[in-house]
Amino acid sequence: MVSNEYEQLSSEALEAARICANKYLVKIAGKEGFHMRVRAHPYHVVRINKMLSCAGADRLQTGMRGAWGKPQGSVARVNIGQILLSVRTRDSHRATAIEALRRSMYKFPGRQKIIVSKNWGFTPLRRDEYVKLKQEGRLLQDGAYVQFHRSRGKIEQNIKRFPGAYEVASEA
Numbered sequence: 001m002v003s004n005e006y007e008q009l010s011s012e013a014l015e016a017a018r019i020c021a022n023k024y025l026v027k028i029a030g031k032e033g034f035h036m037r038v039r040a041h042p043y044h045v046v047r048i049n050k051m052l053s054c055a056g057a058d059r060l061q062t063g064m065r066g067a068w069g070k071p072q073g074s075v076a077r078v079n080i081g082q083i084l085l086s087v088r089t090r091d092s093h094r095a096t097a098i099e100a101l102r103r104s105m106y107k108f109p110g111r112q113k114i115i116v117s118k119n120w121g122f123t124p125l126r127r128d129e130y131v132k133l134k135q136e137g138r139l140l141q142d143g144a145y146v147q148f149h150r151s152r153g154k155i156e157q158n159i160k161r162f163p164g165a166y167e168v169a170s171e172a
């Protein structure tokens with residue numbers, strides 16, 4: 001899910017969207033059928049300068065003098081095109097993931113859109129590139145990500161980490 005506006009999303013809204021998408025995905029795809037990441041983080045602290053609005057309040061307040069407020073909550077400052085939530089699933093659960101993200105869009109203000117990536121999981125590789133590199137032994141599974149075999153560095157370490165990339169064809 002990608003933001004279509006420059007806005008501030010509260011930590012409560014991010015948590016509500018995560019819970020909404022998570023509940024739907026667990027119910028339909030199962031607990032092991034998906035991997036979801038919240039990609040926007042609420043680092044920005046929002047403050048409030050409380051004002052009294054009753055009779056005689058002018059004697060109690062100082063107005064805008066010393067108006068540095070008390071922390072009210074935290075928000076994520078989101079740009080246009082910034083990724084809010086990411087889900088990776090098998091192709092059989094693609095429609096389920098799209099529906100879960102559509103439901104969680106109602107927890108946010110503003111406009112969002114759902115984009116289906118052509119990449120393999122959370123890696124920067126396209127699907128066909130991933131399959132090709134996997135067959136060549138140049139990828140190593142590393143949890144939700146992969147390690148890439150580069151053609152630099154010490155050859156002993158590369159042979160140890162990526163034995164499939166250095167297999168010698170036996171002569172028969």
